Amino acid sequence: MIFTPEHEALRQTVRAFVEREINPHVDAWEKAGRFPIHALFRQAGELGLLGISKPEQFGGMGLDYSYSVVAAEEFGRIHCGGIPMAIGVQTDMCTPALARFGSDSLREEFLRPAISGEQVGCIGVSEVGAGSDVAGLKTHARKDGDDYVINGSKMWITNSPSADFICLLANTSDDKPHINKSLIMVPMNSPGISLSAPLDKLGMRSSETAQVFFDDVRVPQRNRIGHEGAGFMMQMLQFQEERLFGAANMLKGLEHCIDSTIEYCRERQTFGTRLIDNQVIHFRLAELQTEIECLRALVYQATEQYVRGQDVTRLASMAKLKAGRLGREVSDSCLQYWGGMGFMWDNPVARAYRDVRLVSIGGGADEIMLGIICKLMGILPGKKKP
Numbered sequence: 001m002i003f004t005p006e007h008e009a010l011r012q013t014v015r016a017f018v019e020r021e022i023n024p025h026v027d028a029w030e031k032a033g034r035f036p037i038h039a040l041f042r043q044a045g046e047l048g049l050l051g052i053s054k055p056e057q058f059g060g061m062g063l064d065y066s067y068s069v070v071a072a073e074e075f076g077r078i079h080c081g082g083i084p085m086a087i088g089v090q091t092d093m094c095t096p097a098l099a100r101f102g103s104d105s106l107r108e109e110f111l112r113p114a115i116s117g118e119q120v121g122c123i124g125v126s127e128v129g130a131g132s133d134v135a136g137l138k139t140h141a142r143k144d145g146d147d148y149v150i151n152g153s154k155m156w157i158t159n160s161p162s163a164d165f166i167c168l169l170a171n172t173s174d175d176k177p178h179i180n181k182s183l184i185m186v187p188m189n190s191p192g193i194s195l196s197a198p199l200d201k202l203g204m205r206s207s208e209t210a211q212v213f214f215d216d217v218r219v220p221q222r223n224r225i226g227h228e229g230a231g232f233m234m235q236m237l238q239f240q241e242e243r244l245f246g247a248a249n250m251l252k253g254l255e256h257c258i259d260s261t262i263e264y265c266r267e268r269q270t271f272g273t274r275l276i277d278n279q280v281i282h283f284r285l286a287e288l289q290t291e292i293e294c295l296r297a298l299v300y301q302a303t304e305q306y307v308r309g310q311d312v313t314r315l316a317s318m319a320k321l322k323a324g325r326l327g328r329e330v331s332d333s334c335l336q337y338w339g340g341m342g343f344m345w346d347n348p349v350a351r352a353y354r355d356v357r358l359v360s361i362g363g364g365a366d367e368i369m370l371g372i373i374c375k376l377m378g379i380l381p382g383k384k385k386p
């Protein structure tokens with residue numbers, strides 16, 4: 001991918017925003033289990049960072065997706081995973097389908113305030129009984145006059161305790177599972193919506209997650225994105241941006257793990273020498289840095305193809321798979337070299353160890369990525385290469 005001075009300027013903007021407005025507060029926000037999402041999103045919105053590749057007509061910058069990837073990479077400098085994840089939900093998980101397939105009035109109502117940061121969004125796909133198996137979800141929206149009446153619940157919903165809207169995947173007919181779903185924009189203050197207490201997570205501590213319940217929630221049918229029954233397909237497309245964001249977002253954080261480990265191992269002495277002078281340690285760190293560069297190359301290649309309008313399901317799934325696996329490897333190896341210090345809750349590498357664990361689970365687990373890759377390689381029993 002060839003970067004222009006405009007890409008570099010965007011990098012600098014995100015970097016300055018992260019260093020000035022976010023990193024000084026991360027420790028406190030991680031402890032509190034939340035961060036001031038509305039205030040921070042308004043600041044990000046003023047800088048244009050929530051609508052980089054969204055249409056200018058609705059307040060976005062109208063740039064191609066390579067700029068979003070550059071921003072995702074720079075948001076990886078945030079010293080925790082929870083805040084970049086919350087930003088990614090807003091920019092690359094709950095708004096891509098709306099921006100691409102939503103009617104003008106729906107985009108005016110939900111996309112414009114999401115881009116400006118006035119409203120916080122969340123994405124409702126997973127349920128207690130349907131995480132990996134998206135097609136098996138049970139929440140349904142039945143037609144009643146001009147409205148949908150929604151019943152069911154969504155599990156693990158990032159940003160939901162502060163969200164103004166949810167982009168909801170629900171069954172809108174009794175047809176086959178891949179053609180009976182629609183994406184519907186639902187204001188979170190609609191009567192009949194309630195939330196569980198925030199879920200107590202292993203990592204991503206500053207990001208709020210809850211279960212969302214729908215009890216006869218009424219929204220106009222015009223809140224549906226695109227055609228009825230096209231929701232599953234649109235969600236699969238929306239996942240491409242989620243997966244590219246997720247993989248790009250890992251790069252700087254993992255490098256930070258390696259850099260802080262090098263620094264620590266330069267200071268730490270054992271048996272009369274610096275830890276870093278053990279070949280087993282500096283070779284391992286060099287190997288991991290090499291792996292990160294491989295992931296970066298994969299992310300950039302997928303992005304290039306995406307910008308050209310190609311289907312990147314294969315490469316985005318590979319990047320997501322590799323990001324999850326490499327995240328676990330880097331954070332685990334680095335933690336090891338910190339010894340007992342690495343086992344302390346507030347250690348930066350320990351935080352990364354907890355946070356990156358989610359990457360192999362959320363947004364499609366490693367095994368789901370492998371299933372997609374196998375399907376596209378034509379190695380599933382009875383299936384030909386597409």
Ligand SMILES: Cc1cc2nc3c(=O)[nH]c(=O)nc-3n(C[C@H](O)[C@H](O)[C@H](O)COP(=O)(O)OP(=O)(O)OC[C@H]3O[C@@H](n4cnc5c(N)ncnc54)[C@H](O)[C@@H]3O)c2cc1C
Nearest residue numbers: 123124125126130131132156157158361362363364365367
């Ligand atoms: C902190 C957090 C935030 C999240 N945020 C959101 C959100 O904002 N919106 C949203 O909709 N969802 C969200 N999720 C849900 C997330 O996407 C799901 O947890 C994920 O898709 C896995 O689903 P599951 O937890 O139901 O696991 P299951 O589907 O029960 O799978 C459990 C494990 O089994 C394995 N597995 C599953 N199927 C197969 C298979 N076919 N072959 C081999 N192995 C398999 C995988 O290892 C998987 O991890 C979030 C989850 C967490 C933990």
